[in-house]
Every structure is written in structure tokens, then in C-alpha cells.
Amino acid sequence: MVGSGHEAKVTLAKQVVTGRLGDHPWDAEIIKDAAIVSDDGICKWIGPRDDLPDEYWAVDGGVESGCVVPGLVDAHTHLVFGGDRYDDFEKRSQGKSYAEIAASGGGIKRTVELTRNATWESLQDGLVRRAFQAKLAGTRLVEVKSGYGLEHDAEIRLLDAANSLLPHMPRTVTYLGLHAIPEGRTKEDYMDEVFRRTLPEIHKRKLADAVDIFVEDGYYNADDARRLAQAAKQYGLDLRMHVDQFGDHGGARLAAELGAKTADHLEYTGDDGIRALADAGVIPVLLPASVFGLGLSKYPDARKMIEAGLPVVLATDCNPGSSPTLSLPMVMAIACRYMKMTPMEALVACTRNAARALNLEHEFGTIEVGKRAAFHVLPEPDYRSLACWF
Numbered sequence: 001m002v003g004s005g006h007e008a009k010v011t012l013a014k015q016v017v018t019g020r021l022g023d024h025p026w027d028a029e030i031i032k033d034a035a036i037v038s039d040d041g042i043c044k045w046i047g048p049r050d051d052l053p054d055e056y057w058a059v060d061g062g063v064e065s066g067c068v069v070p071g072l073v074d075a076h077t078h079l080v081f082g083g084d085r086y087d088d089f090e091k092r093s094q095g096k097s098y099a100e101i102a103a104s105g106g107g108i109k110r111t112v113e114l115t116r117n118a119t120w121e122s123l124q125d126g127l128v129r130r131a132f133q134a135k136l137a138g139t140r141l142v143e144v145k146s147g148y149g150l151e152h153d154a155e156i157r158l159l160d161a162a163n164s165l166l167p168h169m170p171r172t173v174t175y176l177g178l179h180a181i182p183e184g185r186t187k188e189d190y191m192d193e194v195f196r197r198t199l200p201e202i203h204k205r206k207l208a209d210a211v212d213i214f215v216e217d218g219y220y221n222a223d224d225a226r227r228l229a230q231a232a233k234q235y236g237l238d239l240r241m242h243v244d245q246f247g248d249h250g251g252a253r254l255a256a257e258l259g260a261k262t263a264d265h266l267e268y269t270g271d272d273g274i275r276a277l278a279d280a281g282v283i284p285v286l287l288p289a290s291v292f293g294l295g296l297s298k299y300p301d302a303r304k305m306i307e308a309g310l311p312v313v314l315a316t317d318c319n320p321g322s323s324p325t326l327s328l329p330m331v332m333a334i335a336c337r338y339m340k341m342t343p344m345e346a347l348v349a350c351t352r353n354a355a356r357a358l359n360l361e362h363e364f365g366t367i368e369v370g371k372r373a374a375f376h377v378l379p380e381p382d383y384r385s386l387a388c389w390f
């Protein structure tokens with residue numbers, strides 16, 4: 001027994017990527033033949049195993065692992081929903097577009113219908129099962145959005161479900177009330193409910209850490225986003241925004257104007273938008289699995305964003321429609337191939353930068369003394385295996 005009276009644990013690995021900063025913003029420290037000591041879920045010591053302090057020598061380190069990297073952080077998911085979208089998937093396989101499928105009864109609205117009709121138990125079961133699958137793929141912290149309720153009670157229920165994930169996985173919760181316009185209501189009427197009823201209740205019950213909005217033709221516009229930004233400020237919530245997914249609508253510039261914490265998607269964002277994000281300090285969250293998932297080929301320009309000095313984040317966008325994946329390594333695999341991010345850039349984007357996008361960099365994102373002992377252990381002794389294998 002060492003330290004706080006809990007059993008200390010020693011993890012041995014041929015290679016450990018601590019993720020601590022190197023000389024360059026995208027470098028991360030790598031230690032060969034390393035040992036990590038954790039106790040009570042907190043990292044207590046890390047270094048070359050030959051330097052392991054005497055007090056830990058008696059602790060059995062078990063079998064040596066190949067490589068240990070910081071636990072992956074998924075900074076953008078729609079993890080809580082009912083039903084499935086296999087009909088959409090089949091239509092897409094026959095060449096129908098996202099917009100065509102949405103117009104013919106599929107899309108977000110279909111999931112809204114299935115989510116409203118789902119029992120509490122089935123919602124929670126699905127959420128926990130998906131979180132467990134994500135954990136197998138290396139995720140140790142997840143952001144969960146609501147957005148498939150689109151009416152007061154249904155959205156509150158999704159936020160309650162998202163919050164209930166905690167015993168299974170650390171999470172942060174985002175209210176995406178402005179995801180689509182609910183069937184049978186005007187936008188004005190629904191937005192009234194969002195601002196007068198749902199947001200005050202979220203604030204009172206501390207149900208979310210951030211708000212989000214889908215800015216796109218047929219969904220919400222710049223003025224709606226301005227109104228949401230005001231409320232976010234009033235309630236002390238971070239602002240996240242789905243922007244420029246299917247066209248350059250000036251979404252990145254809008255996110256910069258509104259002081260958003262993150263601007264997510266950005267497939268169509270051009271040079272001026274990238275510059276605006278950099279000037280305003282908005283973190284870009286890129287979701288290439290949704291491009292792949294929709295069978296499209298226009299990926300966001302990660303290279304230009306990195307050149308502009310932006311701390312690019314990669315996330316799954318896990319949802320039943322555009323991005324049915326729980327695997328951040330799959331996202332990294334796509335980013336390295338189609339966006340020409342290096343394996344190290346992809347790893348930093350899913351760990352250190354992602355934790356920062358969620359305001360949890362003091363606990364997650366790197367392997368450092370005092371932070372959570374949330375690691376991902378790989379069989380291969382080389383971190384590049386993570387993005388290479390898919």
C-alpha cells in the first residue's frame with residue numbers, strides 16, 4: 001500500500017506518449033521503456049522505468065504493454081438517441097443525398113420521432129452500450145449532446161440521460177436544442193420555448209455545460225445563433241456551433257464574432273473563416289467520419305488550420321445518421337489519409353486539444369502527474385499503429 005492508502009498501480013510500456021508539449025505545438029513527449037504509477041485514479045509518477053522510485057519497486061507492474069497513450073477524448077457526439085437510421089443508410093447506398101433523405105422522412109426528424117417514443121430504459125441502455133464500445137476503442141472522456149427531443153420535456157429527458165452516464169464514463173453535456181425545427185411547429189414558437197422555458201430549467205438544474213446550434217439552410221440562421229450566444233453568456237454556458245458542413249455559409253466567421261468556444265464541422269470553411277477562428281481563439285472541431293459516413297469527399301482543410309496556428313480537434317460526431325461510429329482511431333485513420341494530418345497531429349487532436357475544447361485539460365488529455373490516470377493501452381510498441389490500423 002502506497003500513498004493515499006489505495007493500491008498503487010504500475011503500468012509498464014515499451015513506449016509512452018505522455019502528450020506533454022515538446023518544442024513545437026504539435027510535438028508530444030515520448031518516453032521509451034517507461035513506467036507510470038497511478039493511485040486512486042490519479043497519475044503519481046511517470047518516467048523511464050530505470051528511474052522508478054524505490055518505493056514502487058515492490059509493486060508488480062504486470063505484463064509490459066506495447067504503447068500507452070493518453071485516454072482519447074471525444075469532444076463531439078450525439079450519443080443519446082432512440083432507434084436507428086438503417087433506412088437512410090440503404091437510401092444513401094442507392095445514391096440519395098442527406099438533404100433528399102431528410103426531405104423524404106429520414107434524417108434528424110426521423111431520429112427525433114424514434115427518440116421521443118423510446119422508453120427511459122432503452123435510451124439509457126443504448127447510451128451506456130455505446131459508451132462501453134467507445135471505451136474499448138480508447139475513449140476515456142466524452143461530450144454528449146442532446147438534440148433529438150426538440151421539445152421541452154424530451155430535451156430535458158435527454159440531458160438527464162446524458163448526465164446519468166457518469167458512473168460509466170466521465171462526460172460533459174451540451175444542450176443542442178436548436179438542432180432542427182420540430183415537425184408541426186413554427187421556428188418562432190419552438191424558439192420561444194427554448195429561451196423562456198428550457199434554458200432557464202437547464203441553468204437551474206445545472207444540466208449542461210454548453211449549448212450548440214446547427215447553422216445550415218433549412219435549419220437555423222445567424223440571427224438565431226446570435227440569440228443563443230446571448231443566452232449562453234447570461235447563463236455562463238460555452239457556445240459550440242455546427243457550421244459550414246454543407247456549404248460556406250460564413251459559419252466560422254459567425255463563430256468568431258460570437259466568441260464560441262468551438263466551431264464544429266467546417267468542411268467548407270475558406271481562408272477568411274480560418275483566419276477569423278485564429279484571430280478570435282475559437283477551437284476548430286473536425287468531424288471527418290461524418291464526411292466518410294455520408295459518402296462525401298470534401299474534408300475540412302486541417303492543414304491550413306494547423307498552419308494558421310489553430311489547435312485542431314478531431315471527434316467522432318457519433319450519431320445514427322451521418323456518422324455512425326464510436327471509434328476515434330477510425331477518425332484518426334481518415335484524418336491521416338484524407339486530410340494529411342500526421343499520426344502525431346491526429347493523436348494530439350484527439351487528446352490534448354480535445355480536452356482543451358471541453359475545458360478539462362487540467363484532468364484529461366495528457367499523461368502527467370496530478371491528472372487522471374486515464375490511459376489507452378495499445379498492443380503495438382508504436383503509437384502510429386493507432387491511426388494506421390483501421
Ligand code: NIG
Pocket residue numbers: 078107108111214242245290317319320321322323
Ligand atoms: O453533426 N449536422 C447536424 N447534426 C448531425 C447529424 C445528425 C443526424 O443526421 O442525425 C451532425 O452531422
Ligand code: FE
Pocket residue numbers: 076077078242317
Ligand atoms: Fe454533430
